[in-house]
Amino acid sequence: MSETLPILYSFRRCPYAMRARLSLHYAGVKLEHREIILRDKPQAMLEASPKGTIPVLILPDGSVIDESLDIMKWAAQENDPKGWLAQTDFTLIAHNDTAFKPQLDRYKYPTRYDGEDRSGAQENCRVYFEMLNTKIAECAQRDKQLGGLTDYAIFPFIRQCANVDKDWFAALPYVALKNWLSAHLDSAIFKDIMQKHDLWQVS
Ligand SMILES: N[C@@H](CCC(=O)N[C@@H](CS)C(=O)NCC(=O)O)C(=O)O
Numbered sequence: 001m002s003e004t005l006p007i008l009y010s011f012r013r014c015p016y017a018m019r020a021r022l023s024l025h026y027a028g029v030k031l032e033h034r035e036i037i038l039r040d041k042p043q044a045m046l047e048a049s050p051k052g053t054i055p056v057l058i059l060p061d062g063s064v065i066d067e068s069l070d071i072m073k074w075a076a077q078e079n080d081p082k083g084w085l086a087q088t089d090f091t092l093i094a095h096n097d098t099a100f101k102p103q104l105d106r107y108k109y110p111t112r113y114d115g116e117d118r119s120g121a122q123e124n125c126r127v128y129f130e131m132l133n134t135k136i137a138e139c140a141q142r143d144k145q146l147g148g149l150t151d152y153a154i155f156p157f158i159r160q161c162a163n164v165d166k167d168w169f170a171a172l173p174y175v176a177l178k179n180w181l182s183a184h185l186d187s188a189i190f191k192d193i194m195q196k197h198d199l200w201q202v203s
Pocket residue numbers: 013014015016017038052053054055066067068069
């Protein structure tokens with residue numbers, strides 16, 4: 001009989017889905033990956049999680065985890081080979097999600113906001129990067145990581161912001177932040193979780 005695996009609804013470029021995939025990979029969780037597109041969400045996903053955001057994890061017992069941070073925590077509770085969960089900086093992650101992400105959205109998608117000219121949002125992103133740069137530089141003894149799952153929760157968003165205007169990001173004087181981001185982008189785990197999947201079709 002085939003094993004029933006957890007099901008992950010995911011979208012390759014979504015930073016919330018990336019942090020979930022990174023943590024599930026870290027924990028070595030075997031799963032069925034269902035790649036979707038946001039403009040055409042599968043009915044089965046919406047039935048499991050009517051709020052319609054990605055990622056969604058459905059466990060073999062039918063329970064549903066539809067917040068990326070909860071998926072990260074669940075994965076580390078399943079298996080945490082480096083003891084990372086206890087070291088995770090949830091305050092910084094909350095700052096990333098509630099203060100930085102709205103600025104990133106204004107910077108990346110200015111036309112969605114009345115009167116947004118990007119410059120204020122870009123400056124707010126820079127201020128966040130300056131703070132992160134200092135934190136990362138201070139963590140030099142810990143392999144230049146922020147510790148625990150904090151890196152996995154945050155770097156997909158930094159990647160997204162850095163890609164909006166690569167010249168702007170390249171000109172920033174934040175060496176520790178840039179090295180940290182490059183190390184994550186070059187890592188084997190990131191390459192693995194960014195592999196392309198065919199769109200999931202109901203069989
Ligand atoms: N708080 C949620 C946010 C997830 C989220 O907003 N994901 C985006 C994609 S990156 C989404 O699904 N948006 C819904 C849509 O665009 O229809 C989480 O952490 O899982």
